[in-house]
Amino acid sequence: MTVAVFLVSLCGAMALGMPIAFALIVCAVCLMFWLGVYDTQIIAQNMIIGADSFQLLAIPFFLLAGELMNAGGLSKRIVNFALSLVGHLHGGLGYVAIFAAIIMASLSGSAAADTAALASILLPMMRSAGYDVGRSAGLIASGGIIAPIIPPSIGFIVFGVAANLSITKLFLAGVFPGLLIGLSLVIAWWIVSRRDQLTVLPRRTGRERLQATWDGSLALLMPIAILGGIRFGIVTPTEAAVVATVYALIVGMFVYRELKPSDLYRVTLLAAKTTSAVMLLVAAAVVSAWLITQANIPAELSSLLEPFMGNKTVLMIIIMLLVMAVGTALDFTPTVLILTPVLMPIVKQAGIDPIYFGVLFIINNAIGLITPPVGIVLNVVCGVARVPMSAVMRGVWPFFIAQSIAMFLLVLFPQLVMVPLAWLSGR
Numbered sequence: 001m002t003v004a005v006f007l008v009s010l011c012g013a014m015a016l017g018m019p020i021a022f023a024l025i026v027c028a029v030c031l032m033f034w035l036g037v038y039d040t041q042i043i044a045q046n047m048i049i050g051a052d053s054f055q056l057l058a059i060p061f062f063l064l065a066g067e068l069m070n071a072g073g074l075s076k077r078i079v080n081f082a083l084s085l086v087g088h089l090h091g092g093l094g095y096v097a098i099f100a101a102i103i104m105a106s107l108s109g110s111a112a113a114d115t116a117a118l119a120s121i122l123l124p125m126m127r128s129a130g131y132d133v134g135r136s137a138g139l140i141a142s143g144g145i146i147a148p149i150i151p152p153s154i155g156f157i158v159f160g161v162a163a164n165l166s167i168t169k170l171f172l173a174g175v176f177p178g179l180l181i182g183l184s185l186v187i188a189w190w191i192v193s194r195r196d197q198l199t200v201l202p203r204r205t206g207r208e209r210l211q212a213t214w215d216g217s218l219a220l221l222m223p224i225a226i227l228g229g230i231r232f233g234i235v236t237p238t239e240a241a242v243v244a245t246v247y248a249l250i251v252g253m254f255v256y257r258e259l260k261p262s263d264l265y266r267v268t269l270l271a272a273k274t275t276s277a278v279m280l281l282v283a284a285a286v287v288s289a290w291l292i293t294q295a296n297i298p299a300e301l302s303s304l305l306e307p308f309m310g311n312k313t314v315l316m317i318i319i320m321l322l323v324m325a326v327g328t329a330l331d332f333t334p335t336v337l338i339l340t341p342v343l344m345p346i347v348k349q350a351g352i353d354p355i356y357f358g359v360l361f362i363i364n365n366a367i368g369l370i371t372p373p374v375g376i377v378l379n380v381v382c383g384v385a386r387v388p389m390s391a392v393m394r395g396v397w398p399f400f401i402a403q404s405i406a407m408f409l410l411v412l413f414p415q416l417v418m419v420p421l422a423w424l425s426g427r
Contacts, residue, residue: 005034006292010338020334021277024284031291043287050286051279054238055167058157059278061241064271065248066108069219071267072252072259075117077216078103084212088203091193093126094139095186101143102182105150106223107244109157110274111332111369112380115144119384129199133387135192138370138395141381142185142403145366148332150178152226152240155362158282158333162289162340165354167237168230169421173359175227176420180406181363188402218251231424278333285337292341302346309350316352316411319343320364324404327368331376335365356417363407370396 009030013023025043032038069075082099086092097118104114118140126136148155151171160167204212213220226244229235235243252259259267308315323343327335340361347357369377372393382389410416 021280021284024288028287046287047283050283058238058241060275061245062109065244066110066113067267068248070117073256074219081212081216084204084209087201094189098185105147109152109154111144111147114147119381123385134391134395137381137387137392141377142399145369148366172424173421184402184406188398289341323364328371
């Protein structure tokens with residue numbers, strides 16, 4: 001009955017159109033009445049505790065770094081670098097989108113920001129070259145969701161704080177799976193585009209490639225500096241976020257000179273708005289998480305999954321299918337915050353490595369960003385490119401299937417996550 005109170009109150013509040021953060025608080029209040037522990041101080045104290053985390057400081061700085069990167073010309077130079085390498089291939093602009101998405105994912109960690117930047121730069125070029133606009137928009141959206149997987153990932157920061165896990169280990173564990181998701185897009189794009197009649201761009205000369213590499217070198221050095229600093233213990237993830245912000249500011253304003261002082265207010269405001277929404281969600285989710293623990297909901301769910309506890313692979317498949325279903329109805333951050341306190345006790349009881357589970361969990365939630373009806377990244381690419389949602393939904397399916405297959409490969413072969421993690425960790 002407690003699970004029913006939790007689900008009905010949460011889903012009912014969302015069905016009335018209430019913002020997710022407030023729906024979580026309503027859910028918490030309903031649980032308090034049901035458990036007979038109603039006290040407004042519980043809400044206030046847990047919200048303050050939830051937002052009072054040094055690790056969460058990384059979120060506003062990585063978001064600001066992403067906005068500075070887009071406004072300062074770093075994104076544009078990354079795309080030009082990718083064009084110089086693979087733009088001449090058949091369907092080359094699609095490979096450029098994937099390649100650029102992987103590089104940009106290692107800079108900002110924000111799927112929406114990366115998708116908006118890529119769509120604004122590449123979609124006009126793809127349209128003029130005869131590419132199917134819906135499919136191209138679907139590819140860019142699918143490339144954008146690599147951002148929460150490859151470090152620095154805002155998703156890993158939120159999950160790490162909610163699950164009390166090492167964010168550094170989550171970052172390192174996400175490197176190879178993120179590249180695998182990118183490879184799945186390459187294969188899917190090759191299959192769907194090989195029969196299309198497309199305009200092929202001229203091959204760049206060696207000199208032009210060197211020039212593009214030189215122009216983009218400062219942007220390309222940024223992910224190396226971030227991941228290298230974290231890997232060798234020079235900086236924490238939060239400190240790396242500050243370094244990334246300062247780096248993007250200096251390069252955009254004083255080297256590329258595309259970021260003007262007048263742009264700083266707009267850029268900072270955009271990052272602040274996104275940060276405020278995320279932090280309110282985190283604070284509200286901590287209240288629900290505390291009550292979920294008090295109500296012993298994980299134990300109730302664990303009893304339902306008891307028949308599968310002996311087989312880790314089957315249990316992971318069931319959990320992934322559950323998360324995928326929830327991800328079609330909820331945005332990324334709410335799904336992470338709501339399901340983490342429910343699923344983590346089950347994962348630990350089954351003997352599944354929490355870091356491994358965290359990587360699969362975040363990949364699954366990232367894929368949820370391109371699934372209707374919510375599909376936040378789909379809405380971003382539609383707004384930027386002015387493409388009908390129906391066209392993007394048709395175009396995104398081949399890439400959604402490819403990324404889902406890659407995710408379930410990681411479920412079947414956990415060593416694809418754990419072996420690279422051990423290597424990157426120096427163990």
